[in-house]
Amino acid sequence: MPQRDGRSTGPAGGHEGLLARVRATEAAVERIGTTLDAVTTCEELAGFLFRNGCDAVAVDLLDADGGTLRAATAGAEELLAAGSGGTPSPRATDGGHPLSAWVTVAGGVPVHVLSVPLPDGHRVHGLLTAVRARTAFSDHEAATVHFAARLAAVHLGHARQLAATEDTVSHLQRALVSEPGRPHPNLEVASRYLPAGPRALVGGDWFETVRLHYGRTLLVVGDVMGHGLDAAVDMNAYRSTLRDVASTDLAPHRVLRQLDALAAGDAGRRPATCLLVRVDPARGVAMFAGAGHLPPAVFGADGSATLVDVPVGPPLGTGVGGYEAVTRTITPQETLLMFTDGLVERRGEDIDVSLARLAAVRLPPGAGVNAVVDAVVAALDADHAEDDVAVLAARSRPRLPVDPAAAAGAL
Known part of the structure; x- marks a missing residue:
């Protein structure tokens, strides 16, 4: 995957692409989920993908009423708006975690979009949207986005469990x-x-x-x-x-x-x-x-x-x-x-x-x-x-x- 610091990891496909995918996966494990705070996890997810091949990233969380709250963004937010008008089509499914993709055109420039839900068990915590202008996501790049989203979803589940426990403890504390x-x-x-x-x-x-x-x-x-x-x-x-x-x-x-x-x-x-x-x-x-x-x-x-x-x-x-x-x-x-x-x-x-x-x-x-x-x-x-x-x-x-x-x- 191309890096934001200007380094090249080689072609998006083939052996070099696979090595880049492995390196990105290792980096994701280190950089996503460093705390048990949901918003921080979303920010880490967005920042990681922006530094690793995406021009814009958004992470939306579901609230208790079923609505969405934008928890984190990174990159050019205008691309997020430009990429919102396409028709999603399934690109991959891994363990019941679908990855959808579509392409729109903004100002004569193709805008490629990947969308991944953030499920943990039977609960969906939110939605990840990753956007890149001009160049489509290779299979290895799409797999990296997919893995990062699944990793973040697990940490979001842990954060929600901690928040529920803290809420119970708070009620007990104030009762005592x-x-x-x-x-x-x-x-x-x-x-x-x-x-x-x-x-x-x-x-x-x-x-x-x-x-x-x-x-x-x-x-x-x-x-x-x-x-x-x-x-x-x-x-x-x-x-x-x-x-x-x-x-x-x-x-x-x-x-x-x-x-x-x-x-x-x-x-x-x-x-x-x-x-x-x-x-x-x-x-x-x-x-x-x-x-x-x-x-x-x-x-x-x-x-x-x-x-x-x-x-x-x-x-x-x-x-x-x-x-x-x-x-x-x-x-x-x-x-x-x-x-x-x-x-x-x-x-x-x-x-x-x-x-x-x-x-x-x-x-x-x-x-x-x-x-x-x-x-x-x-x-x-x-x-x-x-x-x-x-x-x-x-x-x-x-x-x-x-x-x-x-x-x-x-x-």
Whole structure:
């Protein structure tokens, strides 16, 4: 086949043509399907054929509704339009993969067209169209186009299977990391979960809110070590156990002790970090306790952030215990932000530098809890984080003043 870099592979037919076909086949295996992305595979197919004897190439994919989407082109697109008016006739069939050919004339110049469907098993993913002006495709050249199309179809099938698997995993992930439970009406919360990249699997990051007595709410953020289904299963176990233990109304550090002891008794459960904050809006106080987790931040009314100094206990599941609590005031003008390490950590960076970057974030005064989450995620570029990100923000709702006249009328 003639090469785009100007080299000649010899005559299109005969022994030299066969050798050129073999070399092109080897090159196709190396250059088509280097990723598990459907569009990239289409681009590689189009680019390969354009560099190997075609003047123009188009790859169309079928969508879920049966329509077509042009995924990739290469070469002179006007030739694709010129070659669309012919009447296809079968040229070859290999393993049930038909190759059709036809010729049209554009501006007095013959335009030769090859068309190959992209099937994988019983499903057709799309259609390849290869065009060349003036010179017809030899049998060896047509066979190379045919082989490249079949190769791409196999990779497209793998890409579709991966996409379906990722979709299932995404639904499972979001079912496991669902919206937190409803807190008391005196507390406003917002949350965000961001998996690490388009190829992310289920992980162990999670958040939760638990209603307690006397208008208090327990806020929880945790991170099971590792990724994958095993981490997600352990995360769900920690989450369920925490709900049961927290319902006894123990202080946060005592809840951690119970969780640690229960997790340590299960040899198959992975360790996890966890941060608990019990918020009491009526008294304007919050009690903090951590198990190997990063400290939370509190954004003030002016939009500046302060990191809360929480005693660092060992991760859950170690059986070491030794958790302590710290209490600080919190007002309706302040927003508490809890998060997993994916929000701030960057590869090769000291964790103090990472936390300082969060503390340097400035928010517009008076921003609501959802706006706080949005602003922090954007400021730290969490959409491109290297690890999963879970964020939980909370703010006490101010108590409405009581109208003495209305209260007297109610008596």
